[in-house]
Amino acid sequence: MDHASHARKAQPHIESPRRCNGRRPPGRPPQSEDTSTPVDLTGALEKQAQRGNANDLPRPHSAANNTGGVEPRPPGRKPADSLFDIPPNLSRIRRLLFECNDPIEITQEEFDTYWPFIDNVWVKQRSNASKEGLCTSDYYMCRLRRPTHRPSETRPPLPEGKRPRKKRSREGGTCNFQIKVVRFEGAYSAVTISRTPGSDSTHTHDLDYSDRVKRNSGVMEFVRRESVKGYLPSSIYAKFQEEPEKLNEAGGRSLTVTDVRNVAAKWRIQNPEVQLVPHEGYEYQKGQGIIKSATANGINETSQLQPQPQLPSQMQPTLPAPSPQLPPDTLAFPQFSLEFLEPYLPTLPTHHSEKSEFPHVTLSYATSMDSKISLRAGMQTVLSGPEAKVMTHYLRSRHDAILIGVGTVLADNPGLNCRLEGAGGFGGLGRMWQPRPVVIDPTGRWPIHPDDRMLRTAVEGKGRAPWVVVSPGAPINSDRLMMLKGYGGDFLRIVEYNRDWRLRWEAILRALASEGIKSVMIEGGGTVLNELLNPEYTNFIDSIIVTVAPTYLGHGGVGVSPESKLDPQGNPNAALNPRDVKWTPLGQNVIMCGKIRLQDMRAGAPP
Ligand SMILES: NC(=O)C1=CN([C@@H]2O[C@H](COP(=O)(O)OP(=O)(O)OC[C@H]3O[C@@H](n4cnc5c(N)ncnc54)[C@H](O)[C@@H]3O)[C@@H](O)[C@H]2O)C=CC1
Numbered sequence: 282m283d284h285a286s287h288a289r290k291a292q293p294h295i296e297s298p299r300r301c302n303g304r305r306p307p308g309r310p311p312q313s314e315d316t317s318t319p320v321d322l323t324g325a326l327e328k329q330a331q332r333g334n335a336n337d338l339p340r341p342h343s344a345a346n347n348t349g350g351v352e353p354r355p356p357g358r359k360p361a362d363s364l365f366d367i368p369p370n371l372s373r374i375r376r377l378l379f380e381c382n383d384p385i386e387i388t389q390e391e392f393d394t395y396w397p398f399i400d401n402v403w404v405k406q407r408s409n410a411s412k413e414g415l416c417t418s419d420y421y422m423c424r425l426r427r428p429t430h431r432p433s434e435t436r437p438p439l440p441e442g443k444r445p446r447k448k449r450s451r452e453g454g455t456c457n458f459q460i461k462v463v464r465f466e467g468a469y470s471a472v473t474i475s476r477t478p479g480s481d482s483t484h485t486h487d488l489d490y491s492d493r494v495k496r497n498s499g500v501m502e503f504v505r506r507e508s509v510k511g512y513l514p515s516s517i518y519a520k521f522q523e524e525p526e527k528l529n530e531a532g533g534r535s536l537t538v539t540d541v542r543n544v545a546a547k548w549r550i551q552n553p554e555v556q557l558v559p560h561e562g563y564e565y566q567k568g569q570g571i572i573k574s575a576t577a578n579g580i581n582e583t584s585q586l587q588p589q590p591q592l593p594s595q596m597q598p599t600l601p602a603p604s605p606q607l608p609p610d611t612l613a614f615p616q617f618s619l620e621f622l623e624p625y626l627p628t629l630p631t632h633h634s635e636k637s638e639f640p641h642v643t644l645s646y647a648t649s650m651d652s653k654i655s656l657r658a659g660m661q662t663v664l665s666g667p668e669a670k671v672m673t674h675y676l677r678s679r680h681d682a683i684l685i686g687v688g689t690v691l692a693d694n695p696g697l698n699c700r701l702e703g704a705g706g707f708g709g710l711g712r713m714w715q716p717r718p719v720v721i722d723p724t725g726r727w728p729i730h731p732d733d734r735m736l737r738t739a740v741e742g743k744g745r746a747p748w749v750v751v752s753p754g755a756p757i758n759s760d761r762l763m764m765l766k767g768y769g770g771d772f773l774r775i776v777e778y779n780r781d782w783r784l785r786w787e788a789i790l791r792a793l794a795s796e797g798i799k800s801v802m803i804e805g806g807g808t809v810l811n812e813l814l815n816p817e818y819t820n821f822i823d824s825i826i827v828t829v830a831p832t833y834l835g836h837g838g839v840g841v842s843p844e845s846k847l848d849p850q851g852n853p854n855a856a857l858n859p860r861d862v863k864w865t866p867l868g869q870n871v872i873m874c875g876k877i878r879l880q881d882m883r884a885g886a887p888p
């Protein structure tokens with residue numbers, strides 16, 4: 282398998298449920314269920330309209346303005362222009378929101394963006410809200426739970442002259458799939474979607490069948506946008522068929538001209554004087570309806586036949602630019618192979634899903650030729666080239682948590698998220714598939730401010746808020762506690778020390794495992810790495826992945842070098858020899874991978 286396809290498969294955003302352990306993480310708001318609150322999706326539809334090209338799309342509409350006049354028709358739309366501005370990874374995310382295999386946690390914005398494209402599957406049953414209104418729970422059942430028609434004897438008699446409405450019976454019978462959507466609004470807004478306890482574990486039908494039964498409001502919004510420009514319904518329908526892949530992705534494969542007419546009719550009632558027209562390149566012919574005009578066919582064909590300039594293969598960039606709709610710090614998925622990392626990475630959760638006492642631990646850092654990881658303590662130093670940086674983010678995507686010492690937080694103010702295209706917040710869904718940052722800060726040195734990158738990243742839905750490991754005496758007042766919890770983070774107190782009054786790593790790793798963390802990537806800094814490379818802890822470390830940079834940082838740098846060892850005769854010995862070592866060049870860096878642990882300390886792990 283080539284790397285790109287493998288890596289995409291292993292991406293956290295859809296394929297792997299491993300970050301989703303079903304437990305309530307520390308800091309997650311409690312759920313409350315008292316009073317009713319209606320759902321409002323108009324904001325989502327406005328957002329969709331705003332995302333599009335301002336020249337092409339109608340102004341964001343609201344209930345107040347959608348009865349207004351005709352939106353301007355775009356003069357001479359170019360053939361490449363699309364009628365659909367669909368959000369990234371839509372078909373995969375629709376599938377995820379249809380299947381709801383595990384609880385899903387997403388931002389309010391992601392919910393607003395994606396829910397309109399799946400709302401056809403669900404019918405809301407009831408809503409509850411907390412007294413303060415910060416937490417609302419909406420209960421939905423699958424639309425196909427409703428019996429197709431009531432037994433005839435219970436139907437009320439029809440008025441004279443009225444024929445009974447024809448109802449088609451549905452294949453697959455009724456479906457007892459039910460979900461709960463819980464929204465929490467605060468500094469950290471989150472929406473969780475999960476199956477309700479009484480629900481079946483799967484639908485009795487597939488998503489395509491739901492799409493055939495009813496069209497979703499995302500697709501219908503695309504129809505509405507074209508309708509309000511005064512186009513003929515059959516022309517809108519024909520234009521949509523020019524982009525079948527996008528239409529399918531949005532769940533509109535079964536869209537009919539009647540669906541388009543129904544949407545257009547609502548607007549037409551308010552605008553009876555408007556002369557409806559076909560789109561450019563189409564014409565209305567009596568008896569034939571809407572057909573492509575001959576000239577338009579000519580233009581389209583010649584433009585499609587233009588050969589695209591091709592770069593010679595050796596000039597193809599190795600790091601392609603990510604999609605322009607994604608955040609500017611998105612890293613494009615690598616085109617080069619990262620297969621060499623596989624033996625050193627945690628196994629995917631399906632093979633390793635039993636609860637272990639300790640997580641898989643990978644040490645991963647970048648070093649100079651003289652084993653320095655930064656020029657000076659308190660200073661960030663870039664040692665990874667662009668390819669190695671992408672590799673580091675791939676490694677982040679393969680771990681449940683990323684751990685650093687407080688010295689690194691104070692020096693680097695890191696984001697500690699995975700910024701690869703496809704990760705949550707970077708074209709993928711939800712921060713729940715982002716790794717959890719963990720900071721070792723026994724004495725509470727990190728002031729924790731909303732401007733810190735880890736917190737901003739969490740607010741923007743591009744990562745998780747950190748867990749901060751503290752010792753019992755750390756000064757954590759209730760304001761700090763509430764602030765961190767408000768962002769979705771938490772403090773973990775560890776009470777086990779070694780003889781030097783350092784927190785014991787067994788205790789830290791055990792605490793992470795008990796919070797559902799199955800794998801942790803430890804990035805540094807110097808103090809953390811030097812401690813963990815000592816014999817006392819090497820049996821807790823599974824692998825080491827080191828990026829070596831072609832530079833000497835000199836004596837003043839932060840070094841990585843564990844305590845020296847003596848053999849039984851008192852002669853100096855190598856402090857540590859990793860096993861199964863592999864060196865792989867990557868851009869200007871070389872990556873050293875090795876295994877460390879000799880025995881498996883995890884409960885239930887094979888010897
Ligand atoms: N090149 C690379 O890959 C990386 C470089 N760095 C660099 O490393 C430097 C920071 O390194 P350091 O100053 O050594 O800080 P550090 O990040 O190792 O943090 C050290 C602090 O963590 C706490 N700590 C760690 N283990 C502990 C234990 N077992 N018990 C109690 N407390 C414990 C202590 O408060 C200690 O002062 C920065 O300049 C940063 O840029 C950091 C990470 C990766």
Ligand SMILES: Nc1nc(O)c(N)c(N[C@@H]2O[C@H](COP(=O)(O)O)[C@@H](O)[C@H]2O)n1
Pocket residue numbers: 645646647661662663664665670673685689690693694695696697698804805828
């Ligand atoms: N792999 C690697 N290469 C380097 O050159 C580095 N300086 C680091 N530093 C680590 O990455 C963190 C920064 O993360 P964000 O990009 O802000 O998410 C930094 O704190 C170190 O842990 N790593």
